[in-house]
Amino acid sequence: MATGKRRRLSPGIGFLAPFCLFFLLFFIVPIGYALYQSLFRTERTGLYGELGTHQVFAGFGNYATVFAEGAFVQSVLRVLGYAVVQVPVMIVLATVLALLLDAASARGVRFFRSAFFLPYGVPGVIASILWGFLYTPGISPLVSIGGHLGLTLDFLGPTTVLWSIANIVTWQFAGYNMLVIIAQLKAVPGDLLEASRIDGANAWQAIWHVKLPLIRPAIVLTTVFTIIGSLQLFTEPLVLQPLTANVTSTYTPNIAAYADAFSNNNYNYAAAEAVLLALIAAILSFGFLRLVGGRRRG
Numbered sequence: 001m002a003t004g005k006r007r008r009l010s011p012g013i014g015f016l017a018p019f020c021l022f023f024l025l026f027f028i029v030p031i032g033y034a035l036y037q038s039l040f041r042t043e044r045t046g047l048y049g050e051l052g053t054h055q056v057f058a059g060f061g062n063y064a065t066v067f068a069e070g071a072f073v074q075s076v077l078r079v080l081g082y083a084v085v086q087v088p089v090m091i092v093l094a095t096v097l098a099l100l101l102d103a104a105s106a107r108g109v110r111f112f113r114s115a116f117f118l119p120y121g122v123p124g125v126i127a128s129i130l131w132g133f134l135y136t137p138g139i140s141p142l143v144s145i146g147g148h149l150g151l152t153l154d155f156l157g158p159t160t161v162l163w164s165i166a167n168i169v170t171w172q173f174a175g176y177n178m179l180v181i182i183a184q185l186k187a188v189p190g191d192l193l194e195a196s197r198i199d200g201a202n203a204w205q206a207i208w209h210v211k212l213p214l215i216r217p218a219i220v221l222t223t224v225f226t227i228i229g230s231l232q233l234f235t236e237p238l239v240l241q242p243l244t245a246n247v248t249s250t251y252t253p254n255i256a257a258y259a260d261a262f263s264n265n266n267y268n269y270a271a272a273e274a275v276l277l278a279l280i281a282a283i284l285s286f287g288f289l290r291l292v293g294g295r296r297r298g
Contacts, residue, residue, distance in 0.1 A: 031278070034271045034274050034275055034278075035271075035275055037267060037268050037271035038062050038063070038268060038271040038272035038274075038275050039057060039058060039059060039060075039062070039268075040055045040056065040057055040058055040268050041055070041056060041058040041061060041062060041268050041269075042054075042055060042266070042267075042268060043055075043056050055268075058268070062268055062269050062271070062272035063272050063276065065269065065272075066269070066272055066273055066276060071250040071256065072250065072253060072256050072273055072276070074250070075250050075251060075252050075253045075255070075256050076253050076276075076277070076280065078162065078251070078252065079230060079231055079233055079252050079253060080231075082162055082165075082166060082230060082233065083226075083227060083230035083231065085163075085166065086166045086169065086170065086226070086230055087223060087226045087227055087230060089166075089170060090169075090170050090173065090174055090177060090222075090226050091177065091219060091222060091223050091226060093170065093174045093178075094174050094175075094177035094178040094180075094181055094222060095178075095181055095212075095215075095219060097116055097174065097175075097178040098178045098181040098182040098185055098215075099185070099207060099211065101113055101116075101178075101182055102182060102185045102186075102211075103203070113178075113179070113182070116174070116175040116178055117175040117176065117178070117179055118175065119171050119172045119173075119174075119175055120172060120173060120175045120176040122172065124172065124235040124236065124239075125235060125239055127168055127171070127172050127236075128168055128235060128236045128238075128239035128240060129239060131164070131167070131168045131171075132239060132240055132243055134155075135155035135156050135164055135240070135243065136156070136243055137154075140153075140155075142155075143155070156240065156243055156244035156246060157244075157246065158246045161237075161240065161244055161246045161247060164240075165233070165236045165237055165240065168236045169229070169230075169233070169236060173226070173229065177222040177225070177226065180218050180221065180222050181215055181218045181219060181222060183218070184214070184215040184217065184218035185211060185215055185218075187214075188210070188211060188214050188215070192210055192214075193206060193210060193211075196209070196210050220288075220289070220292055223288065224285050224288060224289065227281070227284055227285055227288060228281050228285060231253070231277060231280060231281045231284070232254055232277075232281070233252045233254065234252060234254035234255060234258070237251050237252055237255060238255055238258075241255075249263070253273060253276075253277045254277065256273055257270045257273040257274050257277070258270070260273065
């Protein structure tokens with residue numbers, strides 16, 4: 001019997017082995033190496049470091065320095081404030097688009113689904129450059145039109161640049177989240193919708209009491225993805241950085257870690273920042289899953 005059980009397990013192990021191997025090499029090992037690097041610091045010998053460098057154990061010294069300097073903490077607070085606004089806007093927009101396409105006639109669904117999803121196919125760098133032209137005074141048609149209407153539009157100002165970045169991210173990823181949600185909508189049994197119509201439910205009641213509860217897993221999944229993506233904000237502010245002085249080298253946690261690693265050559269300090277960011281993302285993601293799981297049980 002034990003031999004037969006091993007034979008049944010062998011195909012499953014064979015299918016799982018490649019995934020487990022790549023997961024170990026490209027996920028677990030880099031995280032472990034970042035943790036290891038964050039516990040050391042580089043010391044230079046000689047007046048100008050000309051005698052070489054060596055690694056010394058720093059314990060949690062890099063983490064203490066991150067909190068003491070405060071710039072990284074400010075960048076985390078900035079993206080958290082950004083996420084509080086951007087995540088609900090993204091998910092509500094994606095859900096509304098999915099519901100509209102699900103309720104639309106068959107003639108226009110394919111066109112609009114492709115049109116909504118198309119921005120996701122544009123690389124983040126290209127999307128940021130395109131929107132950068134629309135944000136930059138002197139070359140932006142939006143700023144020019146606003147000027148003719150008596151409006152002063154400053155998309156790259158100190159209080160507006162973050163929301164200009166949010167606009168780029170929403171434009172680019174709302175279609176992707178919509179596609180995830182509409183895939184779940186297509187799995188809603190037609191019998192349930194037909195039964196709701198027979199019971200006298202109108203379109204809004206069918207959406208609220210039938211469709212939304214059944215697409216809840218897709219909404220939760222896209223929300224988690226959006227939370228993580230908000231904390232990892234990097235490409236859009238980095239591309240807009242040459243256009244405005246309001247995007248600094250510590251504007252977001254990822255930009256701060258990138259600058260410390262590749263501009264300041266302080267890899268250990270950058271590793272500590274990366275570990276802290278990963279920890280925050282994990283806490284928020286699992287916290288959200290625990291919250292929605294608790295509500296569902298309740």
